Structure formats: C-alpha cells, structure tokens
Amino acid sequence: MADTAALDAAPIAAAVVPENRDDKALQRKIFIGLALLLMVAPLVLYPVYLMKVLCFALFALAFNLLLGYGGLLSFGHAAYFGMASYLSAYGAKVWGLSPELAILVGTATAALLGLVFGSLAIRRQGIYFSMITLALAQMAFFFALQAKFTGGEDGIQAVPRGALFGVIRLDDDRAMYGLVAVVFFLGMLTIYRIIHSPFGQVLKAIRDNESRAVSLGYRVNQYKLAVFVLSATLAGLAGATKAIVFQLASLTDVHWSMSGEVVLMTLVGGMGTVFGPIVGALVIVTMETYLAQFGAWVTVIQGCVFVLCVLLFREGVVGLIARRLRKPL
C-alpha cells in the first residue's frame, strides 16, 4: 500500500528538464545579476528591511535544500534558526564576542542541534519525519522558554553589533548591510554548489526514488543526515546573523509559527528551485511589513496563501517562470 501510494504520488518538487551548459550559463547570469542588485539595493531601499529579507531568504534557501532537494519536509526549522540566534546574541552580549565569532558560535550550535535532531528524525519517513521535527522543535522552544540564559519572555535584548574583526563598526546600517549581503551571497553559493555536486545528485535520486537509491548501494540515511545537518547549519547562519542585525533574540524565532513561515516562503517561491526561496522570502517579508497594521489578520492571510498555493500554485513563482522558460532556475 505504502509503496504503490508513493509511486502514484506526484513528487514534491517540480520536475525539471535536465540541465545543460546553457542552463548553467543562465544561472550564472542570474547570480551576477543578484550580486549587482545586492550592491545597488541599499541605495534605493531601507537597509534594515533589506537585511530582514536577506536573513529570511538565506533561511528559506537552507530549508529548501532539505525539502526541495532532499525531499524531506522539516516542520521544525525554527529550532536551528532560533537557537542559533540565541547563542549568537548571548555570545555577543555576555561573552563580549566580536560579531563574526558570535555568528560562528550560533551557527555551530545549529549544526550540533541539527546533528542530534536529524539523526533522530531520519529514523522515520514521510509524514512522521515532519511530525518528529515539529515535536523536537517544540522541545527546543520549551527549553528556550525555561532556560535562564535566554531571558524567557523578554529574550536577549540590546545585543551589541560590535566591530567586525575588531575593525569595522557595524553600528552603521550600511556596514551591517555589507556583512549581511556577503553572508547571504556566500550562503547561497554554498547551497548552489551542494545542489550541483555529486552529493546533490545522489540526494535528488533519493528524493525521487529512495528504494532505487538503496538498491544502487547508496547509504541513504547518511546522505539524509548530511543534508539535514547542512540545512540546519545554514538556517543557523541566517538566525545568528539576524540576531546581530536586529540586536535581539526572542521566542518568536524558535516558535512553530516561524517553522511554518519558512515553509510558506519556500512554497510561494517554488520548492526545489535554486532561486525560488529568495523570491518567496521577499514576498512574505514584504507582505508582513505592509500588513503589520492589521495585527492578527496576518495569520489568516498567511493561512489563505498556504491554502491557495497548495491548491492552485504548487510550483511557486520561480517554478512557474522556469516552466515557461523551459529552463531550471
């Protein structure tokens, strides 16, 4: 029953035409375009808003690495994002670490947490995997709520931005933006590299047909764990950076609704596309910024977007464009 159902079911990510050299060239052009955009954007738009978009975009990219390429739907990515932001904030504020070290500490925490949670969650598949990641993340939430160092309901506030490498003061939003843009771009390149490596190819094979990958001799669980840890680490990098930017780590970042938000961003942008999560993060963050005045209606609207996307728009924005262009994006 389970096997036939898996065969009937459409794969979670849009089927993409095989890549050739032209496609790579197009993607390279998009990368260059993005880099230029990152340089020009702060001249036009409010840097704090841009930094928020970039942090969430990196978070969504990391999440999409797991869902879109590993086929694993984690409903608990807030744990890595949030715990990394706590540790980064704590390191910068209490231990007096410089921002790059604080971010490193936060990211390492997420990696470790990803290793522990990932090795538990991959013991089950499909729907159970999602429930386990959600439950583990809720455990992390209660830990953050009760532990002394997280400051409970208040969170860790007034985190100093400090000076990068002890030289560049980050109190200036432009300098801070520069760091965030570099972190985002490097994170994105890393993910791109992972997707297109032999490792990434095996991941896609596992996503599309796990039994066949097993029969070909791949140690499926090791691949799953590896991509889980990578995804958690990069989500942590995003969270740790966000804590420094907004000088705040709070329970919002570890709450299950944050896990839902990153799913939504990826869904809107396009699961299993290289650039989709960036578009998704841009859409959702912008939506929330403009809808903030409506208070609790934001949740309702988010829910509606979820329902509409699942029913009518499963490819997402970038997935749709990619299909029209007949090129993987």
Added chain:
Amino acid sequence: MMTIFGVPTQALFGQLLLGLINGSFYAILSLGLAIIFGLLNIINFAHGALYMMGAFVAWMLLSYFGLGYWWALGLAPLVVGVFGVVLERVLIARLYKLDHLYGLLLTFGLALIIQGLFRNQYGVSGLPYAIPPELSGGQRLPFMFLPNYRAWVVVASLTVCIATWLIIEKTKLGAYLRAATENPTLVQAFGVNVPLFLTLTYGFGVALAGFAGVLAAPIYSVNPNMGADIIIVVFAVVVIGGMGSIIGSVITGFALGLVEGLTKVFYPEASSTVIFVIMVLVLLVKPAGLFGRTA
C-alpha cells in the same frame, strides 16, 4: 497527612487525575488523527484548530442560543463534523493524487486561518465556560477529593474511544473502513463508494476533535490558542504510539497523560517536555512506534 515518596497523596492523586484528563484529550485527538491518516493518508494539522472550534461552538451555543452543556455535547461535534465534511469535499479531496506532504501543508494553512479568525473575534484572553450543575461538586474519597466533572471527562472519553473501536472492529461499516484503508481501489471495485467514505471518515475524525473540545471547555478556558498548544503534543503521542492501531493510540494517549501528571509532581520543570523526551527514547529503541506496524 499521608505521603508517598515525600509527596502528599492529595497532590499526587490530584496531578494524576489531571494527567488522566490530559490523557483523555490526547487519546481522543490521536484516535481521530489515526483514523483520518489510515484512510486519507493525510496528517490533519487542523485537528487542534477543530478541537478549539468544538469548545467555541459550545460557548457560542450557550451565549447566543442559551443551549447548555448537554446540547453542546451533541451539537458541537455535529457542527465541527459538518464543517470538516465541507473542508474535505471542497479542499482536501483535491490533494489525494499528490504527495502526502501537501495535505499537511494545506491543513496547516487551514489551522492558521481558523485560529486567526477566532483570535480576531474573541481575543486571546480566554472565555469562561461553567461546569454543568449536574456535574458540579465532587466526591470525598479516602485519599483525595474527586471533582465530579473530571471523573465524567475520563469516563466520557473512555466511552467514546471504546465505542469508536467497536464500530471499527466489529461492525460491517468498520470492516469496509478497514478494507478501504488496506486497499481503496479493490474496495471501490466491489461497489463501495470510497470517496463518500473518505468524506465521512474525515467528518467523523474531526467530530471527535470537536467532542474533545466540548469536554475541555469547562476545564480550561475557551481560548483560540488551545488547539495549537495541544496538537504538537498529540503529534508526539502519535509518533510514540504509531498510527497502525486504534487501541494503541488510545492506550498511548492515556498513558502519556499519566506520565505527564507524574512529572508535574516530581519534576515540574520537565512536565512540558517529558512527552517529547519519551518520543526521543522511543525513536531510539523502537523507531516504528510502540504499536507501529511498518518500519
């Protein structure tokens, strides 16, 4: 005063009873989840929201129509069930041919919508719902004071769980249901209207959640967030028990409620996480879950 392990018996049994009550809700909710998952292959994320809706329907029946608890106990599950039938027909039925994960995403979106709407209308502070007069007061037992309503909740939920089990295991309707869970195509070939079955099963599963919501209304205040808080714990319960067995999910629900109650007595700090810790242990020792069938 009598004590056990240095804890007054009054406190110990009080917490155990509270644990049993939480366990009742875990049992009914995980039972509904298991039935829905068995047939529809969808994890109903909206289950918590529909449980909350059951409590709110009870409150509305009382406030707007003057219909009391006993009316609510019958009507609220019906309202929630019909709402579920509409959801299944209009939205969920469109996803059966897709990856199961889309069902999770859709019902998550539905949960956000339902919870958001109630939060907008009624705020988050919670609304009181009185214990029905027939069940107020309590019994003075030699070792503790037993409030009548709490005893009723445990009895009522046990009855509902056993009745559901009997329907599924012993009636012809239940036999169709079990057959359709195993192989829907074949059952359809025998002339059973499987799509109708799916709809009714979803309706029945969420009606159970609505029933639990009515039971919960007098104990916890009626609050838009009550479903979101409980559903993640119920997911952990489902992972621990495995969804292969109806009785299994009921037993797991009650047992974990008791464990949670005990933890509140002996190590209160861990009471909100103990079920997740047990989930981790079960995953390490028996990854398929205590009553799970497939690895």
